[in-house]
Amino acid sequence: MKIIVATSSVPFIRGGAEILADNLRDAFVAAGHEAELVSIPFKHYPPARIPDHILACRLLDLTETCGVRIDRVIGLKFPAYLIPHPDKVIWLLHQHRTAYELWDHPRAGDLIQCPDGPVIREAIRQADRELIPEAKAVYTLSKNVSGRLRRYSGIDSEPLYNPPAHAQLFYNGPAGDYFFFPSRITGIKRQWLAIRALAQCREQVRICFAGQADSPMQQAECVNIVRELKLSDRVEWLGMVSEEQKRALYANCLAVIFSPVDEDYGYVTLEAMLSSKPVITCADSGGALEFVVNHQTGLVADPTPESLAQAMDSLWTERQNAAAMGEAGRARYQDLNISWANVVEKLLC
């Protein structure tokens, strides 16, 4: 089959969604199909730009190329999943979140702060409600994303899990004296919450952060909190690291901290499980909660510095317990039977 994977991306930003799109294309090619990525640039501000981009996507034509039919379009991200096609299947990574569950989020909510925000929110919701059902089938990344789609748009869908890139290359090593926090540095990943928790810890807990900052401002904000709380010797900023470095950092950490706001899915949880490490997450972290079993494969804290600090202290002092939880996480990953072959089969049927 000739397959196009249609997504949107912000130029110069590479995160989980971009990796997923590449992996999906590679999985189609590995299964003997011709597959290509179409990525439409997206800019979400000022709010009026959003309807422009919806319209731009609706104006594109991926039905055929040089007279040859394109057999299937797989839509991933808003607004690219709205590109029309008679044989489209949506595998929804997420809707435009600040028009939905993040609308009035105190840090992430951006539309709500603009005079035309409510109007634009309604336009987005209407486009999703009316146009998502054009697809032959709707899958999502996780139960969490399916739940939101049901709740806000009244559309049913099926969750379809995918493995992180190079899943087979993760390994376990001796636990060192640091927690590992790998994520893009941005408000909703809540690096700041982990830093504030650090200030509340009884133990001399250390955290290694890896990941690119969305903007220099985001990085500066975190660095300022560290300075203000005088934690410089207990925090390390590694920035962008290679895949090898990332796997080594997983292998040698004591545990992984992953405390985002209502994450869609979260490769970090799965990568920690593959590395046999326990995960500390928060009760409002979304997708991570589909995998972390509290006190069995990790700890689920309340999203407050105090609660998170307690979880961090507890793993820091009970290292044997941490190792056992890591092993249980690895076993759980195996039981879930997450594979690209399964994803490809579902998306093409």
Next chain:
Amino acid sequence: MRILIATVRVPFVTGGAEVLADGLRRALVDAGHQAEIVAIPFKWYPPERILDQMLACRLLDLSETFEVPVDRLIGLKFPAYLIPHPRKVIWMLHQHRQAYDLWQHPLNDLHTYANGAEVRAAIHRADTELIPQARGIFTISRNVAFRMHAYCALNATPLYHPPQDADCFYTRPAEDFLYFPSRINPLKRQDLVLEALARTRSKVKVCFSGPSAEPGFERKCGALAQESGFENRVEWLGAVSEEEKRDLYARSLGVLFPPVDEDYGYITLEAMLARKPVITCSDSGGPLEFVVHCQTGMVAEPTPEALAAAMDELWEDRRRAKQWGDEGRQRYDDLNISWGNVLERLLE
């Protein structure tokens, strides 16, 4: 600098434009910039889809990402070069040729649609009004600049760039064949060369390489060779690797490149790098900016007879062929074609 390259892409088709975009991106990264390609999918039929896609491009916003400015947008292909940006330069590969120099050309079809003329007028208007929004207008060749001036009365500066892996070309003693590397396509005119072969005095041999996307035209070429009974003087290699291609250039007696009004034409430059003379036609466009008649190759009228005469001349005087090839290489070196030059102009 943070730089975006804006182009369009026909899904599942890779050609010179994709090679160029990627070459430019790599040159920018090597020079220490952050650079990415934004490729909008393009479908040119039915004609009203062109208008949709022009509008889609105008609706995109590449001015900044997460509040960090994009310092430069480099627009390459229609309609992606119409994407607005406060710091845009256009390095035009070509306009939508069906609306310009190829309008009513037998190999194209825009004029056959009921709304063809209307869409053509809209393209002309968009180009004429929106191209000047760029702060610099460059083209990949004089030919493309000349067309834009002729049709849109806009001035542009030609900016030559080297073929892929220019450093890897080399030469070898000439063997008994002329080399014609190109996609097998009516615009490249493999058929004209076959008709010329039927008229040469000498038993000239031609080696063709290149992928074929058009089975109809490929069959026509096969039939032409068979009819004339000179199948043993023609070789079809299909798609070849870059190494094989450079080897074929190196061992050839000369290179045939007679396309219809080519925008630029890497083949001319590759032949010059391999010290081989080039036979082209007086209506071939880009190659005429490089081939000096009877000095680095030959420029023939686009008729089988004239092309046959040029092929015979090269075939029969090997010493002169070699001399012209050497002069071609000298000319390439004198032109000072480099990515460094290109970047300097695009980023100034």
